[in-house]
Amino acid sequence: xxxxxxxxxxxxxxxxxxxxxxxxxxxxxxxxxxxxxxxxxxxxxxxxxxxxxxxxxxxxxxxxxxxxxxxxxxxxxxxxxxxxxxxxxxxxxxxxxxxxxxxxxxxxxxxxxxxxxxxxxxxxxxxxxxxxxxxxxxxxxxxxxxxxxxxxxxxxxxxxxxxxxxxxxxxxxxxxxxxxxxxxxxxxxxxxxxxxxxxxxxxxxxxxxxxxxxxxxxxxxxxxxxxxxxxxxxxxxxxxxxxxxxxxxxxxxxxxxxxxxxxxxxxxxxxxxxxxxxxxxxxxxxxxxxxxxxxxxxxxxxxxxxxxxxxxxxxxxxxxxxxxxxxxxxxxxxxxxxxxxxxxxxxxxxxxxxxxxxxxxxxxxx
Amino acid sequence: xxxxxxxxxxxxxxxxxxxxxxxxxxxxxxxxxxxxxxxxxxxxxxxxxxxxxxxxxxxxxxxxxxxxxxxxxxxxxxxxxxxxxxxxxxxxxxxxxxxxxxxxxxxxxxxxxxxxxxxxxxxxxxxxxxxxxxxxxxxxxxxxxxxxxxxxxxxxxxxxxxxxxxxxxxxxxxxxxxxxxxxxxxxxxxxxxxxxxxxxxxxxxxxxxxxxxxxxxxxxxxxxxxxxxxxxxxxxxxxxxxxxxxxxxxxxxxxxxxxxxxxxxxxxxxxxxxxxxxxxxxxxxxxxxxxxxxxxxxxxxxxxxxxxxxxxxxxxxxxxxxxxxxxxxxxxxxxxxxxxxxxxxxxxxxxxxxxxxxxxxxxxxx
Ligand SMILES: CC(C)[C@H](C(=O)O)[C@@H](O)C(=O)O
Ligand SMILES: CC(C)[C@H](C(=O)O)[C@@H](O)C(=O)O
Numbered sequence: 001x002x003x004x005x006x007x008x009x010x011x012x013x014x015x016x017x018x019x020x021x022x023x024x025x026x027x028x029x030x031x032x033x034x035x036x037x038x039x040x041x042x043x044x045x046x047x048x049x050x051x052x053x054x055x056x057x058x059x060x061x062x063x064x065x066x067x068x069x070x071x072x073x074x075x076x077x078x079x080x081x082x083x084x085x086x087x088x089x090x091x092x093x094x095x096x097x098x099x100x101x102x103x104x105x106x107x108x109x110x111x112x113x114x115x116x117x118x119x120x121x122x123x124x125x126x127x128x129x130x131x132x133x134x135x136x137x138x139x140x141x142x143x144x145x146x147x148x149x150x151x152x153x154x155x156x157x158x159x160x161x162x163x164x165x166x167x168x169x170x171x172x173x174x175x176x177x178x179x180x181x182x183x184x185x186x187x188x189x190x191x192x193x194x195x196x197x198x199x200x201x202x203x204x205x206x207x208x209x210x211x212x213x214x215x216x217x218x219x220x221x222x223x224x225x226x227x228x229x230x231x232x233x234x235x236x237x238x239x240x241x242x243x244x245x246x247x248x249x250x251x252x253x254x255x256x257x258x259x260x261x262x263x264x265x266x267x268x269x270x271x272x273x274x275x276x277x278x279x280x281x282x283x284x285x286x287x288x289x290x291x292x293x294x295x296x297x298x299x300x301x302x303x304x305x306x307x308x309x310x311x312x313x314x315x316x317x318x319x320x321x322x323x324x325x326x327x328x329x330x331x332x333x334x335x336x337x338x339x340x341x342x343x344x345x346x347x348x349x350x351x352x353x354x355x356x357x358x359x360x361x362x363x364x365x366x
Numbered sequence: 367x368x369x370x371x372x373x374x375x376x377x378x379x380x381x382x383x384x385x386x387x388x389x390x391x392x393x394x395x396x397x398x399x400x401x402x403x404x405x406x407x408x409x410x411x412x413x414x415x416x417x418x419x420x421x422x423x424x425x426x427x428x429x430x431x432x433x434x435x436x437x438x439x440x441x442x443x444x445x446x447x448x449x450x451x452x453x454x455x456x457x458x459x460x461x462x463x464x465x466x467x468x469x470x471x472x473x474x475x476x477x478x479x480x481x482x483x484x485x486x487x488x489x490x491x492x493x494x495x496x497x498x499x500x501x502x503x504x505x506x507x508x509x510x511x512x513x514x515x516x517x518x519x520x521x522x523x524x525x526x527x528x529x530x531x532x533x534x535x536x537x538x539x540x541x542x543x544x545x546x547x548x549x550x551x552x553x554x555x556x557x558x559x560x561x562x563x564x565x566x567x568x569x570x571x572x573x574x575x576x577x578x579x580x581x582x583x584x585x586x587x588x589x590x591x592x593x594x595x596x597x598x599x600x601x602x603x604x605x606x607x608x609x610x611x612x613x614x615x616x617x618x619x620x621x622x623x624x625x626x627x628x629x630x631x632x633x634x635x636x637x638x639x640x641x642x643x644x645x646x647x648x649x650x651x652x653x654x655x656x657x658x659x660x661x662x663x664x665x666x667x668x669x670x671x672x673x674x675x676x677x678x679x680x681x682x683x684x685x686x687x688x689x690x691x692x693x694x695x696x697x698x699x700x701x702x703x704x705x706x707x708x709x710x711x712x713x714x715x716x717x718x719x720x721x722x723x724x725x726x727x728x729x730x731x732x
């Protein structure tokens with residue numbers, strides 16, 4: 001909605017807890033990367049949403065804020081939610097879920113890319129160079145039932161729904177991503193992850209996957225059971241290229257993926273729809289370390305890089321894509337010497353130290 | 367149903383693929399362990415069930431076989447299912463699911479215990495001595511909907527049901543296990559794993575957990591989100607003692623647990639109800655290695671040890687418990703030197719080599 005505008009508008013929702021602490025450096029680094037590549041200027045509008053907002057105003061995200069977010073070119077989202085702030089029915093404050101549903105951000109993109117030099121948990125050397133992507137369906141599946149379960153004193157029932165239309169757009173997205181990755185040297189395999197041996201909904205899901213894959217003869221289309229995938233994420237995660245799965249399964253598997261990268265503070269994500277994109281680190285609000293300068297900004301910086309990449313692609317702005325690449329390489333270069341150990345990974349590097357390292361690399365890189 | 371009988375009756379269902387190959391040595395080792403501890407004699411009846419049975423007879427488990435299994439003192443179950451054998455509606459052959467439902471085997475007990483000397487995937491030395499248990503509810507949750515989803519051309523709906531009665535017995539089982547483990551030196555923490563911040567069914571589940579935990583003031587009752595648990599299974603699995611969760615979540619998390627032990631061939635399991643117990647290794651039928659002598663019998667042997675332990679406890683037969691302990695220690699001793707590397711873990715040790723090692727230790731141990 002804005003290739004013609006002079007600047008690109010970003011709705012910034014810094015969120016709760018450490019959200020704002022990592023948002024600030026990420027924006028500064030992103031701006032500098034765009035300057036270096038001659039990219040467009042981004043204009044930011046800070047918007048109020050989250051658990052603090054709920055506590056203050058009674059709503060986690062006002063309609064006015066929603067409208068502004070929907071009108072922006074992209075949404076940059078911090079961590080949201082606080083343990084002691086819940087809706088009266090006990091449900092957590094998570095405006096990202098509302099945005100996923102209302103803006104139809106159906107593709108939750110969760111890259112699992114280990115950064116050489118950063119601490120990672122698996123002993124096998126092949127796990128030091130992981131590079132795969134998990135696509136999590138984000139508008140249906142079990143989440144169809146979010147906050148809508150049928151509650152009685154004796155039982156609660158939730159509805160798990162998988163639609164043909166929702167699955168088709170999801171698989172097309174994943175297969176296209178597989179193709180783009182293959183063009184850059186990846187194996188070009190895309191795997192549907194389900195539990196089709198037990199549930200009809202997943203037999204349906206898998207069948208639609210193979211139907212859509214027919215239009216991608218260049219892609220090696222596979223299917224895995226969700227339990228076997230949980231096993232292989234630990235046993236041999238290097239076999240994966242693109243994984244695509246249902247909402248709740250994706251929620252679980254993507255956290256395992258984040259662990260493979262070293263933790264939530266290292267893991268970026270994007271929620272992509274046909275018209276909108278939202279970018280958010282995987283980590284939570286970490287109330288225990290707020291104000292201590294200990295938050296790891298890496299996931300937020302990498303989420304900003306994903307946003308630049310997406311803007312570059314959807315708005316055909318190569319300078320934006322170049323800035324994404326530069327920012328990503330600066331993060332890699334920051335960790336490459338192997339001495340940058342974030343607090344969350346048992347080290348001493350806080351928000352400032354990590355930001356400074358990335359900033360230095362941003363200047364130094366060709 | 368048999369403390370008064372002269373012998374204890376075991377329904378043996380060797381299953382498909384490598385199922386029978388690992389069943390045989392497990393039974394021989396179990397018999398020898400019982401001999402050594404002066405335990406009761408087990409009488410085995412081999413019963414036909416599984417995918418081959420389905421192919422041959424049109425049913426994965428006849429009513430006659432079901433009745434015999436139900437009448438036995440315990441059920442020893444091999445791997446079941448074959449990739450190319452499915453019901454007409456595409457659902458896999460998995461008679462264990464029928465047994466879980468029909469015999470109300472509500473507690474899927476999946477220990478995650480690493481065997482020192484066996485290869486394990488995590489680099490952190492603390493992950494070399496894991497010892498926790500995941501309890502998977504096995505008669506409701508998403509599996510309520512097994513094969514019953516509402517299918518239309520445009521969508522499929524499954525029902526996820528959590529009942530008060532099912533949750534109460536589940537949590538009581540887990541809390542009792544936590545207490546027994548605490549008596550042997552474990553931390554005594556039991557954690558409910560759910561997604562209660564998003565779904566009412568899980569808010570209900572968690573609430574019932576804390577209600578039941580009131581009767582266990584000696585237990586440290588906690589609750590974790592399922593996604594955070596997937597992360598922590600990789601990041602710091604040594605924090606866990608007893609985890610208890612819904613059926614489908616347990617299916618996923620227990621495979622991650624198996625990976626931490628080195629793979630499915632190392633992971634035993636038990637499905638326990640109020641009156642019956644079924645014991646089965648976590649691995650599949652591995653059609654690719656059938657007849658090659660490569661199958662790892664460890665999980666099957668450890669499942670047999672779990673059966674002995676359960677028989678010892680439920681029938682008040684200390685000699686049975688002692689045999690369970692001896693068998694488990696023989697497996698530990700077999701791996702202790704660090705040179706026993708099963709094929710599945712990239713080594714050279716097949717069914718016979720592993721069985722022989724365990725057999726030798728079974729004689730040598732005091
Ligand atoms: C905060 C929570 C509602 C959210 C989800 O379950 O989608 C989070 O876990 C995620 O993975 O983005
Ligand atoms: C074979 C399959 C139906 C079964 C399940 O999903 O319960 C298996 O994965 C398990 O974990 O026991």
